[in-house]
Ligand code: ATP
């Protein structure tokens with residue numbers, strides 16, 4: 227059984243990790259689609275697909291689950307979004323999301339969708355974490371250590387400050 231989780235992961239944070247841990251109780255393998263893969267170096271999308279892939283790979287390395295991380299470029303055409311994902315990703319049996327649009331699009335494509343819950347959404351939210359990076363506080367404890375290490379390696383703090 228293979229599941230699918232789509233996100234922008236700007237950056238991959240502890241909420242995403244908790245969802246992955248929850249999903250891994252259900253499925254043997256997980257496809258992780260990196261959305262807006264073509265975007266980078268903006269305040270909303272500071273990190274490249276490759277940088278986000280590295281964050282996910284290094285974080286999930288100690289975990290049991292087999293993951294396939296696939297960059298998905300934006301099409302900006304919702305009606306064909308699911309087939310766009312399918313054209314890039316390994317086959318999957320079930321998609322996980324709590325985004326109403328994503329749920330609707332998978333359902334219309336007759337793919338089973340399972341709703342996920344939010345964990346500590348006040349703090350574990352990409353936009354809050356990016357603000358924290360710019361302000362220089364309160365972000366390291368919201369991301370896995372491996373993600374903080376990648377952000378340090380690529381000089382992500384100074385990138386966000388310069389463009390933010
Ligand atoms: P942004 O503020 O940039 O949109 P985000 O935290 O919403 O960041 P996304 O990459 O948009 O991160 O998230 C992808 C998916 O991960 C979301 O649709 C949501 O289902 C899930 N997710 C995000 N944050 C959490 C969280 N704190 N707990 C559980 N699931 C989460």
Ligand code: MG
Pocket residue numbers: 352
């Ligand atoms: Mg989001």
